[in-house]
Amino acid sequence: MDLIPAPRSASGPARSGFLLDAGTVLRAAPGTGGTERWLRNTVGAALGLPLAPGEEGAGNTVSLLIDDTLAPEGYRLEVTADRGVVISGGGAAGVFWGAQTLRQLLGPGAFRRAPVGPDATHRIPHQVIEDSPRFAWRGMMLDVARHFMPKDGVLRCLDLLAAHKLNVFHFHLTDDQGWRIEIRRHPRLTEVGSWRARTKWGHRASPLWDEKPHGGYYTQDDIREIVAYAAERHITVVPEIDVPGHSQAAIAAYPELGNTDVVDTTALSVWDTWGVNPNVLAPSATAVRFYEEVLEEVLELFPSTFVHLGGDECPKDQWKESPAAQARIEELGLADENELQSWFIRHFDSWLAGRGRRLIGWDEILEGGLAPGAAVSSWRGYAGGIAAAEAGHDVVMCPEQQVYLDHRQDGGDDEPMPIGYVRTLEDVYRFEPVPPRLTPEAAAHVIGAQANVWTEVMENRDRVDYQMFPRLSAFAEVAWSALPEPAGRDFADFARRMTAHYRRLDALGVQYRPPGGPLPWQRRPAPAGLTGSGLGRPIEGTPPNV
DSSP: OOOOSSEEEEEEOOSEEEETTTTTTTEEOOOOOHHHHIIIIIIHHHHHHOEEEEOTTSSSSEEEEETTTTTTTTTEEEEEEETEEEEEEEHHHHHHHHHHHHHHTGGGGGGGSSSSHHHHOEEEEEEEEEESOSSSSEEEEOOOOOSSSOOHHHHHHHHHHHHTTOOOOEOOOTTEEEOOOOTTOOHHHTTTTTEEEHHHHHHHTTTOOSSSEEEEOOOHHHHHHHHHHHHTTTOEEEEEEEEEEOOOHHEEEOOBBBOOOTOOOGGGGOOOOOSOOSSOOOHHHHHHHHHHHHHHHHHHHOOOOOEEEEEOSOOOOOHHOOOOHHHHHHTOOOOEEEEEHHHHHHHHHHHHHHTTOOEOOOOOGTTTTTTTOOEEEOOOSSSSHHHHHHHTEEEEEHHHHHTTTTSSSSOSSSSSSSSSSSSHHHHHHHHHSSTSSHHHHHHHHEEEEEEEEEEEEESHHHHHHHHHHHHHHHHHHHHOOOOOOOGGOOOOHHHHHHHHHHHHHHTTTOOOOOOOOOGGGGSOOTTOOHHHHHHHHEEOOOOOOO
């Protein structure tokens, strides 16, 4: 059996089984209509089968049922010659994840958009699969601020997440290099903030520039479509609006948001390079109310309980020099600039809580005191997540040393734009989201794990594909399956199953990194006089376990 992620238990397969053909019908019990539509429109279209609606008791049937004795995202898939295929889920999501397993059982042809051969019969061996996820939050973050991904690419990304039973799409919508979401009350955020004049080519230390303007944004109807498309696939879209750092695009559009008593904010443009930017939001009533108005529109578009407000990499230099910021510190009775950042985050934590939402932020929100209801995305390592979990706060583990997929996959000279430590497919497969030092009570606050895709050196969809895959397939198994501790994981078996999974990715048109290294068109020849590593920022050695 070549399923990815691996199920909790499977019996069979036997030689006999069920023949899916043009006469096969699809019976959907109440609560399973979304999966019924998905199977007919996606798998049926791929295989050239109508999968017409069927009634209870009919033979040659794929049946979708709700069984509330199962976990909400759990499912049971049974294949027999007499009953056909029965997928029972603890809820609608469980039925949908069972359908993803059925698609894999049908072979790579089920991952295409139209049939590729005349054979319209597909045999599935008799078997019983029982499965449920390890974590409730199985996420991937996509940065569309550094390099914009058009809407169709985002929808395709959601399909790829669903195929791997990942259920959270963290949508990084704003940063110094671009503002990507329409806010009708503040139109200059996209009129000005969504475009930059040029872009650094490679790492920020590279001397090269792409002189072509870059940008784009999603209209509010685009966002509604993305959120609805994700919901049909039982994926929650968590928006990120970054504050108080990573905000130069917003300040370029509305200079009054910045520290105007320290820097001429009217001279700022959308940032065209990478790194940590000194231009941060002023801790003013004007900036706070502006972002409340932004979030009012964000909440109308995203039903997610969690709203990500960044909170990372906020240099305090301008606040230290700003008489207005120092007066604010004194007015609020704060000790220093760290507590000022904490005040900023706490304000929005309370603001969101009053509207039935929860703030989540990068682990810098721990500095100066953690906001009472906040959850933490632990990115600088495990330490922030450990501290938060031990204090009773929910945590999503996404340490950069383990699951930042912009980091290079190999140490070879052919790798495009080498960034960070080498993180191979096997390294990601051995990632463990729950540190062993946590007590069971604290470990229960690790609600899941997330792989992050930062796009400074990913200028198009194919580059994103290359960095994501196949490592996202390994991450998906880590987040879903009940694996042993890292050293005891059977990577050889996973690699064997990936042989079949590569054919599925091929059918989906994913430009993954092949096991033998990049294909000729995936390599990035260095410009004259500049080595490939000169464009990037490779870090040698084993990443620290922090």
